[in-house]
Structures are given as C-alpha cells and as structure tokens.
C-alpha cells in the first residue's frame with residue numbers, strides 16, 4: 306500500500322458524504338472531521354512508532370507508555386470526577402495492569418522485549434482498561450444512587466462500609482466485565498478481530514495471527530476483570546467517612 | 558418527665574443539623590427516658606427521621622452533642638452503636654433475596670447464622686406466617702415489609718429501639734398487633750422505645766412520653782397526655798388537624 310492507493314481509498318469517505326448530502330442526513334461535518342482526525346492521528350502515530358522502533362531505546366518505549374496512560378486517565382476521569390482522588394486511582398489502576406501484563410509477557414518470554422511488541426500490546430491493554438474504567442465508573446455511580454437505601458440499611462444494622470458496598474460493587478464489576486466476556490464467546494464466528502485481519506492482510510501466517518489474537522483475548526480478559534476490581538476497591542473507601550457514614554459524591 | 562427516677566437513654570444538647578445551607582434540625586435540647594416508650598409526632602418534614610438517623614449514627618450533628626446512656630455518641634464504635642440503637646427505617650428497605658435472608662441479615666453481618674427456630678419465632682411474633690420465610694422479600698406488600706423490617710431490627714436485640722412510622726401501611730388489626738408487640742418488648746426487656754407516628758391515637762395510647770417537632774424544632778415535650786391539651790398554639794393547630 307502507498308499514499309496514492311490510500312488517496313484512492315478516500316472514495317469510501319465520499320460515498321457517505323454524497324449520501325448524507327442528498328438525503329439530508331446531516332453527517333457531513335462529523336464525517337469530515339472524523340476522517341481528517343483519523344488521518345492526522347494515525348499518521349502521527351505511525352511516524353512516532355517508526356522513530357521509536359528505529360531508536361531501539363527503552364526510554365522512548367517508557368515515554369510512549371506514560372503518554373498512553375496519561376491520555377487514558379484524562380479520558381476516564383471525566384466519568385468519575387465525583388469520586389475523590391479518581392485521577393490517581395486511575396493512574397494506579399493503569400500502571401498496575403500494564404506492569405502486570407508486561408511483567409508476565411516479558412518475564413515468561415511469551416513476547417520479545419522489543420518496541421514492536423511492547424507498544425501495540427500496551428496500547429491495547431491500556432485502551433481496554435480505559436474503556437472498562439469508564440464502564441465501571443458509570444455503573445458504579447448509578448448503582449450507588451439506586452441502592453443508596455440498601456447501603457444505608459446495612460450500615461444501620463451494624464454492617465461495615467465494606468459489607469454495605471458489597472452488592473453495588475459486585476454488580477458494577479459484573480456489569481462492566483460481562484461485555485468483554487460475552488464478545489469473546491462469539492469471536493471469530495461473525496467477524497474476524499481487527500488485529501488478526503490486519504496481520505493476515507499484511508501477509509502473516511493465519512495460524513500465527515490466530516495465536517497472537519488468542520494472546521490478546523486472554524490479556525483483555527485479565528485487563529477487564531483486574532481493572533474493575535482494582536478501581537472498585539480503590540474507590541469505595543472514599544464513599545464513607547471515619548464514622549462509617551455514607552458520603553455520596555455530589556451530595557453534601 | 559423530669560422525675561428523678563427516670564434516666565436519659567438519649568440526650569440532646571443544642572443539636573443542629575445542616576444539609577448544605579439548609580438547616581434541618583435547629584438547636585434541639587431534650588431527652589428520651591430510659592426503659593420507656595416515647596412517641597415523636599409532628600408534620601411531614603419536621604425532621605423526625607433526621608433525628609433518628611442522628612441517634613443511630615447514620616449522620617452526625619453539625620453542632621451540639623448527643624449522649625447515649627450518658628456517653629457522648631462519638632465515643633461509641635459506629636458498629637456497636639448501631640447494634641445498641643436499632644432502627645426500623647421509614648422505607649422498610651429490603652435487599653434482594655428471601656424473607657429469611659433479610660431477617661438473618663443482622664446476623665450475617667456479624668458472620669453468624671440465624672437459627673431456624675429464631676427465624677420462625679421472629680416472623681410469627683410480628684404477625685407473619687412461617688411460610689413467608691422462603692418468599693422473595695421484594696414481593697411483599699408494604700405492610701408485610703414493615704412487619705419484616707421490625708422483626709429484622711429485633712434480631713440485634715437493641716437496648717434502644719427507633720421505630721420510624723412502622724405501622725403507616727398497616728390495617729387497623731395489624732396496627733394493634735404491632736402496638737401490643739412493642740409494648741410487650743418494652744415490658745419484657747425494658748427496651749427504650751422511640752416511635753415516630755402520625756397517628757395521635759397511637760401516641761396517646763402507647764407512649765409514656767411524647768415529643769412534638771415542627772420545622773426542625775422541638776416545640777413541646779412531656780407526658781403523652783399533653784397531646785390532649787397542648788399549650789403551644791402551633792401544636793394545638795397540628796393536633797386539631799390530625800384528629801379531625
């Protein structure tokens with residue numbers, strides 16, 4: 306693939322634009338913005354990756370991962386601003402999941418310790434961890450709201466904050482991880498996973514591509530569950546004061 | 558009320574509670590006599606439930622002091638306090654699960670089990686059949702939930718019992734059963750009971766003493782008979798409105 310062919314592929318952007326214009330779908334502006342942003346962002350990433358790969362310097366790898374974590378925290382914290390200290394809780398979560406997954410992968414020599422492996426895998430892990438955090442925080446906030454009476458009932462009967470928060474916490478962990486688990490059940494039946502398709506198109510041996518995809522699936526399973534568990538256990542103590550009273554975010 | 562032989566189970570000294578800028582309880586000073594039944598009456602929004610939540614430690618006063626058995630409320634471990642001062646919440650909230658599970662909840666929170674005999678005893682004492690134990694708690698009617706809520710509060714065997722409108726959804730016969738039960742508990746165990754009610758007949762017939770609250774203030778307090786002939790003009794209007 307080269308830039309001429311890539312330019313030709315813009316036909317796929319023009320089709321929806323024409324349709325949108327003639328049928329008044331009002332999608333033109335967003336489509337154009339999306340197209341331009343994806344071109345700029347991905348090309349920039351491409352050049353940065355090229356640079357990091359060529360430099361073969363762990364400092365750049367470290368820097369890239371730090372940037373990814375920073376961006377992920379920035380994105381996810383908007384959803385959990387009402388939880389005290391959510392920023393550093395997200396940082397801890399993402400750093401932990403990154404260290405855990407890379408530690409196992411590199412420690413057991415499952416993947417080589419090169420930028421070519423570390424960066425894309427880290428990207429997928431942190432990206433998924435971010436999505437999971439947002440799902441979890443959304444759910445946790447609404448569970449707390451709808452189960453406030455229950456939480457207070459347990460406190461009133463002499464339960465500890467941990468006991469009082471148990472059900473909303475478990476429900477939120479389940480609800481946020483179920484989509485990951487469910488989508489993995491049908492993977493490959495309807496749609497080939499994006500990464501695997503990409504590898505096959507780029508000429509990789511399909512079996513090799515499948516094995517890598519499986520590795521990613523296993524990683525994402527860990528990511529999903531570990532993310533919501535850590536975030537949950539870091540978050541719930543801030544919802545209570547030292548007198549074991551519920552101090553729900555947003556309320557005084 | 559101020560006789561020498563009665564001691565305070567709960568005492569309030571200039572207690573104020575604010576939620577944000579809104580003052581919900583204003584400078585409450587008064588007490589609940591030990592081993593007696595005291596009713597709390599007053600219009601909706603007077604702050605009765607808020608007062609109970611303070612006693613059970615679900616919230617803390619913005620200023621002022623609360624004493625439980627002559628000890629500052631802050632000196633109690635919250636868990637111990639909440640077992641000592643049991644509350645049947647106005648909402649009669651249930652967690653999902655069976656009636657038995659809900660009934661056993663206070664024990665489960667201590668890592669213990671509620672024996673089958675005790676479960677059957679408690680459920681029948683509040684006027685529900687044993688067969689209810691295996692039903693889903695969320696399917697119960699409002700009145701049945703109130704009965705279950707009382708039974709559940711009794712599991713911890715509290716020394717002080719706060720009952721927040723526990724008979725509001727009950728028919729006359731069930732109401733009377735619960736009233737008799739509470740009087741029995743008070744007589745048998747000497748449990749101090751505080752009872753929020755909108756029913757002045759109940760306040761007069763059950764309570765030894767009464768508190769009348771309005772707009773976050775304690776406006777009148779004394780023996781229940783004061784409700785027959787209140788001094789405060791606002792209380793007169795309230796009593797007239799409730800009994801008509």
Ligand SMILES: Nc1ncnc2c1ncn2[C@@H]1O[C@H](COP(=O)(O)OP(=O)(O)OP(=O)(O)O)[C@@H](O)[C@H]1O
Pocket residue numbers: 576579581599600601602603604605606607608647
């Ligand atoms: N957590 C809270 N935040 C803000 N306002 C509150 C809170 N809890 C209670 N209030 C307000 O405080 C006032 C007193 O409420 P409370 O529930 O104590 O009244 P009540 O006397 O029990 O009324 P009712 O007879 O209707 O149960 C009400 O105006 C209520 O809206």
Ligand SMILES: [Mg+2]
Pocket residue numbers: 605606607647721
């Ligand atoms: Mg109330």
